[in-house]
Amino acid sequence: MPKNINTPGHRPKLTKTHKLSVAGVAALGAAALAFSAVPSSAQTATHETAAVSSAPVVYSQEQIKDVKASITDQLAGASVKAEAIAAKKQAADAAAAKKLAAVAAAKKQAVAKAAQVRKAKAAASRSAQRVEVKPVAAKTYANNLDGWIHESLDIMAKHKIPGSYNGLYRNIMRESSGNPKAINGWDVNAINGIPSKGLLQVIPPTFNAYHVPGTSWNIYDPVANITAAANYAADKYGSMDNVNSAY
Numbered sequence: 001m002p003k004n005i006n007t008p009g010h011r012p013k014l015t016k017t018h019k020l021s022v023a024g025v026a027a028l029g030a031a032a033l034a035f036s037a038v039p040s041s042a043q044t045a046t047h048e049t050a051a052v053s054s055a056p057v058v059y060s061q062e063q064i065k066d067v068k069a070s071i072t073d074q075l076a077g078a079s080v081k082a083e084a085i086a087a088k089k090q091a092a093d094a095a096a097a098k099k100l101a102a103v104a105a106a107k108k109q110a111v112a113k114a115a116q117v118r119k120a121k122a123a124a125s126r127s128a129q130r131v132e133v134k135p136v137a138a139k140t141y142a143n144n145l146d147g148w149i150h151e152s153l154d155i156m157a158k159h160k161i162p163g164s165y166n167g168l169y170r171n172i173m174r175e176s177s178g179n180p181k182a183i184n185g186w187d188v189n190a191i192n193g194i195p196s197k198g199l200l201q202v203i204p205p206t207f208n209a210y211h212v213p214g215t216s217w218n219i220y221d222p223v224a225n226i227t228a229a230a231n232y233a234a235d236k237y238g239s240m241d242n243v244n245s246a247y
Helices: 016-036 039-051 070-128 145-158 165-176 203-209 222-237
Strands: none
Touching: 070 222, 145 165, 145 222, 203 222
């Protein structure tokens, strides 16, 4: 016969579930007891904590050393460096452009100056072409012995025939006394049919052989006669100045 649980001295046996229930109730009771045991000063502590948190923060005035830059600082430094490089390149490009502009301006100025020089030369050339060429007045000689001798000397000089005024004059006076139409009819040349003629008594073959270009072919022409005789004397005697007798 089973025992009655209500029998005095009987202690019922607790199962595992009963034990867990009892433990939970005990825990709740302890928690309630602890909450009710919090002293009234706890609220004061809470207010003090809040007061401390709201107090102003004091920063140190001493510089912190050996602190590594953050990523933001590094990026900022790189940006500044890139801007400096860009500014330097911009300045270099501006300087190069200025130099090119100066070179172009100098070249343009040189071209303009050269054009002005060419224009001035062309104008000067046209002006020179427009200048009238004034003919040099022909030298005139007196139609006498003095004039004939001087004209002969000028022609002799052009052809490099030696002779002087005195040498010509002295031989003319001895041969013809200054008569351009004089003719010798008694010497050996006259006997042979080729008489001497003119101021310096030249025979026709000698006159023709030593005739000087630019003078007349007339043996009696005073200038032609003197110049041909002087040319012959230069060939045979070196100069009419060396002739002192019949030649």
